[in-house]
Amino acid sequence: MNYRHAFHAGNACDVAKHALLVDLLQALRAKPKPFRVLDTHAGLGSYVLASSEAERTGEWRQGIGRVADVTEGPLADYAAMVRAAGFPDIYPGSPDLARALLRPEDRLVLCELHPEDHATLRARYSRDRQVAVHLRDAWEAVEALTPFPERRGLVLIDPPFEKPGEFDRCAAALARLRHRFRAAIIACWYPIKHRAPVRAFHAALQEAAVPDCITAELLLREPTDPSRLNGCGLLVANAPHGFAGRAEAILGALVPRLADAAPGAGCAITRITPE
Numbered sequence: 001m002n003y004r005h006a007f008h009a010g011n012a013c014d015v016a017k018h019a020l021l022v023d024l025l026q027a028l029r030a031k032p033k034p035f036r037v038l039d040t041h042a043g044l045g046s047y048v049l050a051s052s053e054a055e056r057t058g059e060w061r062q063g064i065g066r067v068a069d070v071t072e073g074p075l076a077d078y079a080a081m082v083r084a085a086g087f088p089d090i091y092p093g094s095p096d097l098a099r100a101l102l103r104p105e106d107r108l109v110l111c112e113l114h115p116e117d118h119a120t121l122r123a124r125y126s127r128d129r130q131v132a133v134h135l136r137d138a139w140e141a142v143e144a145l146t147p148f149p150e151r152r153g154l155v156l157i158d159p160p161f162e163k164p165g166e167f168d169r170c171a172a173a174l175a176r177l178r179h180r181f182r183a184a185i186i187a188c189w190y191p192i193k194h195r196a197p198v199r200a201f202h203a204a205l206q207e208a209a210v211p212d213c214i215t216a217e218l219l220l221r222e223p224t225d226p227s228r229l230n231g232c233g234l235l236v237a238n239a240p241h242g243f244a245g246r247a248e249a250i251l252g253a254l255v256p257r258l259a260d261a262a263p264g265a266g267c268a269i270t271r272i273t274p275e
């Protein structure tokens with residue numbers, strides 16, 4: 001396991017993922033019944049932006065560094081949460097964002113396989129009775145820890161895409177989980193380096209007839225150079241009511257801040273499979 005999210009936390013694609021994640025969590029909070037969140041690839045939970053890892057790449061400066069000052073419009077809630085978490089010293093990962101939106105009756109389950117990152121994550125939430133932290137393989141955990149006892153909630157699948165076959169593993173996990181736990185909202189992040197693997201991922205979901213999948217994609221530039229992270233997508237299955245419109249507004253507000261008016265920059269919300 002070579003990937004460490006500390007080098008990339010708060011970059012443009014993290015910002016897109018987390019701004020959409022906040023909207024999905026707010027939709028779950030809008031109903032009184034308890035919910036659970038399973039974050040299958042959790043990372044550290046929170047990131048120090050003065051760390052040597054974050055300083056080495058400086059990626060956060062072209063990401064959250066351009067968004068954290070927003071106080072109005074579709075990014076306002078997310079940006080306020082980032083400031084409340086301690087920006088510009090700290091950037092909250094998906095576990096901290098989810099934790100901040102739990103009510104007392106809600107639960108958060110985190111899986112992280114990197115031993116050091118798992119130890120950091122476990123220590124972070126060791127006194128928190130609403131959070132469970134597992135040193136566990138995501139692909140095994142997504143089977144073992146679902147469906148939730150609450151019967152509602154969100155599964156976030158956010159692999160590092162450092163080894164081949166990650167798109168296939170995501171498609172297979174989505175298909176099985178959608179079948180076994182229809183009530184869950186499932187969000188799966190993916191990189192857009194070039195178009196071919198993304199098209200194949202969407203085609204796999206269509207061939208498996210995984211119901212009710214939409215994608216929210218942000219392009220920082222035309223995805224022609226596969227050695228660069230040119231954008232990202234969030235595949236959302238069983239999206240809450242009105243999510244597509246809100247996602248368009250969120251990503252539309254990010255494009256002018258993150259994409260430097262590069263050719264091919266933009267965003268798109270696309271229905272991949274029917275309800």
Ligand code: SAM
Pocket residue numbers: 001003004005017039040041042043044045092093094095111112113114117136137138139158159160
């Ligand atoms: N979800 C986090 C966030 O948004 O703040 C970022 C997660 S990062 C992209 C991916 C994480 O998955 C890394 O910390 C990596 O160590 C972990 N990981 C990689 N393979 C895994 C596996 N099979 N099971 C669980 N965690 C894994």
